[in-house]
Amino acid sequence: MSHRPALALLLVALFVGSGCNALPNSDPNDGVSNPDGDPDEDGLTNAFEESIRTDPELADTDGDGYSDAEEYLTYFSPRNEEDFPYEGEYPRGPLMSQADWETYTEGSDWIEGAISSGWKVTDQHGAEIKLKRFFGSVILIDVAAEWCGPCRTAAVTLEEEYDQRKDDGFVVIQLLLDGYQMGDRNPDGDRWRDDFGLTLPVIEDGDAHAAQHYVPAGSFAIPNFTVIDREHKIRSWYQAGGSPPWGLIDSLLAEEPPEVDYPMPDNADELYEALGLEPGRWVQ
Numbered sequence: 001m002s003h004r005p006a007l008a009l010l011l012v013a014l015f016v017g018s019g020c021n022a023l024p025n026s027d028p029n030d031g032v033s034n035p036d037g038d039p040d041e042d043g044l045t046n047a048f049e050e051s052i053r054t055d056p057e058l059a060d061t062d063g064d065g066y067s068d069a070e071e072y073l074t075y076f077s078p079r080n081e082e083d084f085p086y087e088g089e090y091p092r093g094p095l096m097s098q099a100d101w102e103t104y105t106e107g108s109d110w111i112e113g114a115i116s117s118g119w120k121v122t123d124q125h126g127a128e129i130k131l132k133r134f135f136g137s138v139i140l141i142d143v144a145a146e147w148c149g150p151c152r153t154a155a156v157t158l159e160e161e162y163d164q165r166k167d168d169g170f171v172v173i174q175l176l177l178d179g180y181q182m183g184d185r186n187p188d189g190d191r192w193r194d195d196f197g198l199t200l201p202v203i204e205d206g207d208a209h210a211a212q213h214y215v216p217a218g219s220f221a222i223p224n225f226t227v228i229d230r231e232h233k234i235r236s237w238y239q240a241g242g243s244p245p246w247g248l249i250d251s252l253l254a255e256e257p258p259e260v261d262y263p264m265p266d267n268a269d270e271l272y273e274a275l276g277l278e279p280g281r282w283v284q
């Protein structure tokens, strides 16, 4: 089901085997002066590496353990060591440039049709989750607590519903407010995931750092569900009780993802195959 752990192990083995340096360059003439060359053997030509500003002589430019090609082809930054493929393999599409993003983030929370503001939290794998990294996906924000019976009922089928849709670019972010007691600001994300077999991002959000963006002031009924579309617009805000609006989610998933300028290398197909990766839905 998952190919990434095996690949990560392979990469680790490669780096261990080569003393954590760039992969060996067997041809000293195959240097950066040749735009078609690939001296670091990361699969990306010098010309392409220049266009994305990665190091053509280093397979893992930012040193995070993932090669430049693997990161770029899965829409993570090969130039940012804090950004790398999630252990949870949550769906992700091409990112906007920062400039494009800034033109996009006007508007306010809590209004249907507005762009959801950004926030960042840490998931169960210790990975930083930034909402804007999921631009292009349909996102369900599910606010719950361990003590809440209806929340637990909704969680029973959540993994199955998520699994059916994630290849279409569906992300669920579960925000846990409390533990077993109401007002207990110590939710246990591991316990919750184990109870319901969840692989999706589960966030211990006891201070409502993220959840505060999706509930009206003075009211805090849970479970509640907010749906964010592929353009990061809030399409259904604060649906308290019951189950997520699956009909709406499916209709939003049927919409085309926004176009983002994200050039792929000419040898992308071969690279995906060589790396054992599935091309993302957004690959042209």
Ligand SMILES: [Ca+2]
Binding pocket: 037, 038, 039, 040, 041, 042, 043, 044, 045, 046, 049, 056, 057
């Ligand atoms: Ca290269």
Ligand SMILES: [Ca+2]
Binding pocket: 040, 042, 044, 049, 054, 055, 056, 057, 058, 059, 060, 061, 068
């Ligand atoms: Ca490189």
Ligand SMILES: [Ca+2]
Binding pocket: 060, 061, 062, 063, 064, 065, 066, 067, 068, 071, 077, 078
């Ligand atoms: Ca890297």
Ligand SMILES: [Ca+2]
Binding pocket: 062, 064, 066, 071, 076, 077, 078, 079, 080, 081, 082, 083, 084
């Ligand atoms: Ca990186």
